[in-house]
Amino acid sequence: MADYRAPLKDINFALFDVLKYADHYAKNQLDMIDQETTESVIEQAAKFAENVLVPLNAVGDQEGCKWDDGVVTTPTGFKEAYQQFIEAGWPSMTHHEEFGGQGLPSSLGTVLNEIVGSANWAWGMYPGLSHGCMETLFTHGTDEQKATYLPPLVSGQWTGTMCLTEPHCGTDLGMLRTKAEPQADGSYSLTGTKIFISAGEHDMSDNIVHIVLARLPDAPAGTKGISLFIVPKFLAKEDGQVGERNAVNCGALEEKMGIHGNATCVLNFDGATGYLIGQANKGLACMFTFMNTARLGTALQGLAHTELGYQKSLDYARERLQMRSLTGAKNPEGPADPIIVHPDVRRMLLTQKALAEGGRMLAYFAAQQLDVTKYSTDDAAKAHADQLLSLLTPIAKAFMTETGFEASSLAMQCFGGHGYIREWGVEQNMRDSRIAMLYEGTTGVQALDLLGRKVLGTQGETLKVFTKLIYKFCQANVDNESLKEFVEPLTSHNKEWGELTMHIGLTALENADEVGAASVDYLMYSGYIALAYFWALAAETAQQKLDSGDGDADFYKAKLATAQFYFQRILPRTRTHHDCIKSGVGNLMALSSDQFSF
Numbered sequence: 001m002a003d004y005r006a007p008l009k010d011i012n013f014a015l016f017d018v019l020k021y022a023d024h025y026a027k028n029q030l031d032m033i034d035q036e037t038t039e040s041v042i043e044q045a046a047k048f049a050e051n052v053l054v055p056l057n058a059v060g061d062q063e064g065c066k067w068d069d070g071v072v073t074t075p076t077g078f079k080e081a082y083q084q085f086i087e088a089g090w091p092s093m094t095h096h097e098e099f100g101g102q103g104l105p106s107s108l109g110t111v112l113n114e115i116v117g118s119a120n121w122a123w124g125m126y127p128g129l130s131h132g133c134m135e136t137l138f139t140h141g142t143d144e145q146k147a148t149y150l151p152p153l154v155s156g157q158w159t160g161t162m163c164l165t166e167p168h169c170g171t172d173l174g175m176l177r178t179k180a181e182p183q184a185d186g187s188y189s190l191t192g193t194k195i196f197i198s199a200g201e202h203d204m205s206d207n208i209v210h211i212v213l214a215r216l217p218d219a220p221a222g223t224k225g226i227s228l229f230i231v232p233k234f235l236a237k238e239d240g241q242v243g244e245r246n247a248v249n250c251g252a253l254e255e256k257m258g259i260h261g262n263a264t265c266v267l268n269f270d271g272a273t274g275y276l277i278g279q280a281n282k283g284l285a286c287m288f289t290f291m292n293t294a295r296l297g298t299a300l301q302g303l304a305h306t307e308l309g310y311q312k313s314l315d316y317a318r319e320r321l322q323m324r325s326l327t328g329a330k331n332p333e334g335p336a337d338p339i340i341v342h343p344d345v346r347r348m349l350l351t352q353k354a355l356a357e358g359g360r361m362l363a364y365f366a367a368q369q370l371d372v373t374k375y376s377t378d379d380a381a382k383a384h385a386d387q388l389l390s391l392l393t394p395i396a397k398a399f400m401t402e403t404g405f406e407a408s409s410l411a412m413q414c415f416g417g418h419g420y421i422r423e424w425g426v427e428q429n430m431r432d433s434r435i436a437m438l439y440e441g442t443t444g445v446q447a448l449d450l451l452g453r454k455v456l457g458t459q460g461e462t463l464k465v466f467t468k469l470i471y472k473f474c475q476a477n478v479d480n481e482s483l484k485e486f487v488e489p490l491t492s493h494n495k496e497w498g499e500l501t502m503h504i505g506l507t508a509l510e511n512a513d514e515v516g517a518a519s520v521d522y523l524m525y526s527g528y529i530a531l532a533y534f535w536a537l538a539a540e541t542a543q544q545k546l547d548s549g550d551g552d553a554d555f556y557k558a559k560l561a562t563a564q565f566y567f568q569r570i571l572p573r574t575r576t577h578h579d580c581i582k583s584g585v586g587n588l589m590a591l592s593s594d595q596f597s598f
Contacts, residue, residue, distance in 0.1 A: 002315035003054045004308050006046035006115045009555065012039060014361045015111070017541045018534070024368055028375045030105050038108060041093075045112050048088065049119035052081050057120040060261020061428045065202070067253045072201040072263045078123055082156075082204040091127055091156030095134060099150040106374060107367035113297060114363065117304035121432055122261030126159055126199045132293035133160025133211050137230070140278040140286040148236050149209055158207040162290045163194040163231075163267060171445055173213060173284065174222035180214040180229060180274060188276060190214050190231055190269040193251070196439070200265030201233075201250035207242050208233040210267070211290060212274060213283055220281065228283030229274035247272040258431030291440065292393055296366060298440045299396035302404030303359045305433035309411030310352035312426055317345050317414055339414070347569070348410040354535070354566040355403045357559075361534035362400070366392050387465040391454050392530070398446035399527025401436035408433040447519035450526065456505050456515065463501060470494045470533050473540075482543050486536040489567055493529050493574060500525070500581060507584065517585035525577040532571050539563040 015021040015038065022035050056077045063075040085091065094109035095101025109131070116124040134153050137146060152158040169175035178192025190212060194200075201208065210231040219225030237243040247270045254264040278286045317340040321331065325341045339345045369392070372385035408430040412419035419426045437443050455463045474491045477483045504522065507514040542559035545551050 002312050003050070004057075004119050004311060005050060006042070006118070007307065007311075008039075008042065008046060009552075010357055010360065011042060011111060011114075013538075013541075013555075013559075014357070014364050017545070018361055018537050019364055019368060021107070021364075021368070024107075024371065025105070027381075028105075028371055029377065030371065030375055033104055033108070041104075041108060042111055042115070044088075045090070045115045048084070048090070049115045052084060053116060053119040053123055056081060056123060056261070058425060058428065060120065060122045061258075061432075062260075062422075064260035065253055065263040067250065070201070070249045070251070072203065072250055072253065072265070074126075074202050074204055074263065075261050078126075078261065079204050081123060082126065085127060086156040091130065092154045094131075095154045096138065096150075099138075099146065100154045106370045107364065110296075110300065110363060110367035110370075114300050114303055114307075114360070117300055118307050120261070121301060121304055122259045125259070125262045126202065126204055127156060128297055129162065129199050129294070130156070130158075130160040131297070132162060132290035133209055135293050136162075136211055136228075136277065136286060136290045139289050140228070141230075145230060145275065145277070148240060149230065149232075151240065152207065153209060157205060158209055158232075159199060159202075159205040160209045160211065161197055161200050162287070162294070163197055163200070163210050163212040164287070165196045166193060167195055171441065173226060176213060176215065176226065178212065178214040178269065180216055180227060180276075182216070183273075188214075188216075188229060188274045190229060190248075190272045190274045192269050194267045194269070195265075196254065197265045197267050198262055198439075200263060200267050202263050206234075207236075210248065211277070211287070212269070213287060214274070216280055223284050225281050226283045226287075227280050228277040228286045230277060231269065231272050231274040235273060257434055258428065259435060292389075294440045295393050295397040295446075296363075296370075298436055299359075299363055299366075299393075299400040301433070301436040302400030302402070303356065303363055305404045305429055305436070306352060306356040306359060306400075306407035309408045309426060309429050310349070310356050312424065312429070313352065313411040313414035314340075314349055316418075316424070317349060345414060348414050350562065350565045351570065352407045352410055354562050354570055355407050355531075357538070357562065358531040358535055358566065359400045359403065361538065362392070362396055362530055365534065366396055384465060387462050391450070391462045391466055394441075394446040394450040394454065395523060395527050395530055397440065398437070398443040398450075398523050399530070401433075402443055402524065403527070404436060405430070405433045443523070444520055447523040448516065451504065451519045451522045452515050455501060456508065460498070460501055460505075463498070466530070467494055467497060470529075473533065473536065477540065480540075483536070483540055486532075486539050486563060486567055489571065490529075490532055490536050493532065493571070496578070497526070497529055500578060504581065511585060513585045513589065517588050518581045521577040521580045525574050525581070528571055528574050528577075532567065535563045535566045 016035055060075040066073040092101045093104050094106050097103040130153055137149055153160055166176050180188040180190050183189055212229045212231045213226050214229055215225055216227055231248055235243040235246050249268050251266040251268045318338055320339045321334055321336040322339050323336055325337050330337045330341045369385040369388045373382050376382050412426045412430055415426055418424055474487050477487045504518045538559050542556040545556045
């Protein structure tokens, strides 16, 4: 059975050849790191993932987590792997040195998270959720809160969660009911129930710091009356050590379709002690620091399942013998040819490859922008990067998780009936991938955020920040004959993107439902164009490498061939999304609710 291997060559191609990370480090005062150091860190991450986490992936799925009277036990080997992770210093890598971190760039953490997640997504969620918790505390917490909670979170001795959803409300957080009563000592007493809390209870860390949304007694209705609180599993002593148990307990574990190795909890807050983060009734804005971190992290989940499925199906396709090639035997000494010779299997493999490698470039580009917002001293550059992140976060989260599920399904299809059984791990990969389109905001929610808030809400200004990048690339290569097959369709799609946006905006003036009707098609349309831009960049880079005779010629030829496949076979999907958008809202609203009968 093929196991995950970190695609180091492609990671380095995306980072240093396409996205010019060496220049990026220099421009943003990231002089603590260079290409050699980056490659060394990534290689060590790959060793840990391949040797420690990969063997636990099936274990986590088959054993799952165990609940016993509020105590949750993780699958065999998970706790020990986490201790190795801490001892190697991985949790602290990208966090602030004043709290015990190593101060390395956030973008390097993105690469680490991709590798860890591809090896074992369920395990990776335990330390993964802590990053958003730490960013929220660092951005909005008091000096005392930072001093108390950040050092053990940064070291990995403690982990963090976010607690939003309740049984009666999911996305509509204005409906939440969890109460926070002020106490004489300045703390708050929280009462309520939260559901779907990933890593909400487990045995891997000494403490769990919950970041919780709740309402004060005099809070306004709706989202304007939400506050944010720190609620630790164990209260912290004055010396920072773990103290008495707080009144927050795991009432049950959710029975899930996938990601069995991660504990998804019902948490009951029974007068639990909490501490306000930021201003009263301003908690939702603070929580979005956590949510945006989580959404970019979830985009990596789509990439992880795409990469894992691709690797498994590629190895299988090279070995599995079935039928003869239509153009004559390719394995004449054997009873049949390997299935990789068949065009339809090639279609499935190339789709996975194009989505994995294209998604990797998109994810690393977004991570690059995150670096700029955190480390650059150029205010204009920071504002530009912030706008790019604003646009690309919902695209990356929704598009990469939708295509991640598609790719995991194609991987199963490559295996035929063998893919449907547990032995090969592709059915687990498909089950695990399905949640990514739901949590941290469904595809529909991301699409409304993209089209309604980020694009139409800024009169298209946020969109223009990215379309200008595409325009400049196309203009710079307008006379480059070797890139004509990429530049011409990219130019056309980029122009159409703006026209389609204007069309939606004008129709929405007459009927606001046009935004909702167009939103998911618009997001997917946007995602395909975004990946086309990165594949055009990859083609340009690969052609330059081939022209100079630098490096592995076969690798760069494969890049050009994959770019051609993407432009000829995947980018045309935009035509369907374009036509669906143009069809308008009428066909969606023609039936009354009563006519949806059976």
